[in-house]
Amino acid sequence: MVHIAKVTSKRMITIPAKIMRKYNIREGMKVKFIEREDGILMVPIPNLEDLWGVDRKHTSIIIDAIKELEAEHREEAMK
Numbered sequence: 001m002v003h004i005a006k007v008t009s010k011r012m013i014t015i016p017a018k019i020m021r022k023y024n025i026r027e028g029m030k031v032k033f034i035e036r037e038d039g040i041l042m043v044p045i046p047n048l049e050d051l052w053g054v055d056r057k058h059t060s061i062i063i064d065a066i067k068e069l070e071a072e073h074r075e076e077a078m079k
Helices: 017-022 056-078
Strands: 030-036 039-045
Touching: none
Parallel strands: none
Antiparallel strands: 030 039
């Protein structure tokens, strides 16, 4: 998919709405520009607030592992 944006005299561009929605880019977000041999890569940088809870799918696995370790430690302590 190709999108074209125009650079203003103040070096600003408008990111096309479809790209904003697809990559969840919102007003006030920062973006990183990475120079490559074949062009420039623009990567959105999420806010820390947006990352809250991102690890929830792994939390239950970690909690189960901790409970298992605690049970093993209790058994060893009772011996």
